[in-house]
Amino acid sequence: MEMEGSSTSSSTFHLSSDDDHKKWLEIQGSLKRKLITEDDYNWKLRESEEEEESSGVQVLKYIGGFDISFSKHHPSVACGTLVVLDFKTLDVVYEDSSIVTIDVPYVPGFLAFREAPVFVQLLKKMQDSSHPFYPQLLMIDGNGTLHPRGFGSACHLGVLADLPTIGVGKNLHHVDGLTNSRVRELLEAEDNFNVYFVPLVGDSGNTLGAALHSSKGSFKPIFVSVGHRVSLASAVEVVKRTCKYRVPEPIRQADIRSRDYLRKHH
DNA sequence: GCGACAG
DNA sequence: ATCTTGTCGC
Numbered sequence: 001m002e003m004e005g006s007s008t009s010s011s012t013f014h015l016s017s018d019d020d021h022k023k024w025l026e027i028q029g030s031l032k033r034k035l036i037t038e039d040d041y042n043w044k045l046r047e048s049e050e051e052e053e054s055s056g057v058q059v060l061k062y063i064g065g066f067d068i069s070f071s072k073h074h075p076s077v078a079c080g081t082l083v084v085l086d087f088k089t090l091d092v093v094y095e096d097s098s099i100v101t102i103d104v105p106y107v108p109g110f111l112a113f114r115e116a117p118v119f120v121q122l123l124k125k126m127q128d129s130s131h132p133f134y135p136q137l138l139m140i141d142g143n144g145t146l147h148p149r150g151f152g153s154a155c156h157l158g159v160l161a162d163l164p165t166i167g168v169g170k171n172l173h174h175v176d177g178l179t180n181s182r183v184r185e186l187l188e189a190e191d192n193f194n195v196y197f198v199p200l201v202g203d204s205g206n207t208l209g210a211a212l213h214s215s216k217g218s219f220k221p222i223f224v225s226v227g228h229r230v231s232l233a234s235a236v237e238v239v240k241r242t243c244k245y246r247v248p249e250p251i252r253q254a255d256i257r258s259r260d261y262l263r264k265h266h
Numbered sequence: 267g268c269g270a271c272a273g
Numbered sequence: 274a275t276c277t278t279g280t281c282g283c
Contacts (some may be wrong), residue, residue: 068273071275106272106273108271111272114273141272170272248275
């Protein structure tokens with residue numbers, strides 16, 4: 001028998017309707033109007049660039065990381081963790097976790113809708129208490145502009161928080177003609193010149209992000225893209241400087257601690 | 267039609 | 274995301 005009408009996106013486990021997708025698309029489009037893809041902050045990356053203590057310019061000191069882990073047997077039970085690290089020492093100076101229920105399904109291209117509620121909750125807690133370690137910049141375990149509509153979770157969360165954000169993916173989101181093999185070729189070519197990151201230019205000609213070999217031990221690259229209020233060049237620099245291992249510390253610590261917290265409290 | 271598809 | 278042990282190497 002035939003299904004009439006247009007609502008035929010019938011995967012058995014597809015919890016969201018076509019209407020939900022339309023709403024999601026509208027929300028992404030709406031939030032994207034506020035997106036800033038250039039450096040827009042009042043601090044600087046390096047301590048000794050200039051001597052301008054009087055101009056209100058500060059140094060980047062508190063950098064946040066956010067991640068979510070899910071329960072093994074209860075897929076809707078999750079733990080969101082927000083950490084803040086000292087940018088210079090990479091010590092964790094703040095940590096907060098929260099067990100939550102997440103029933104929003106994971107749909108490629110709409111990751112932010114799963115993560116936003118916990119993220120906002122954790123960040124608001126710091127904001128409301130005027131916490132001295134409130135992050136100046138956040139790293140998100142997902143893509144920013146490296147996204148089908150140029151608005152991945154790092155952009156989404158960045159706009160919600162009105163904070164500079166950087167997107168970091170461990171796997172390539174195939175978009176705009178970008179493939180793993182293509183990325184591999186680009187990296188291998190550049191590695192010969194002692195450059196370990198390459199811009200990711202899609203078929204459209206746009207630069208969606210960068211692939212980079214973050215630590216010497218890993219052949220597998222990570223994917224950095226602009227989230228909000230940060231240029232790609234700055235994003236890459238920050239990521240490089242926070243990588244003790246393949247995954248930059250803010251995200252790695254958030255990942256480790258969220259999984260840890262979930263194991264203990266569930 | 268088939269494969270791909272961040273976390 | 275999660276399922277999963279050992280193992281090779283510095």
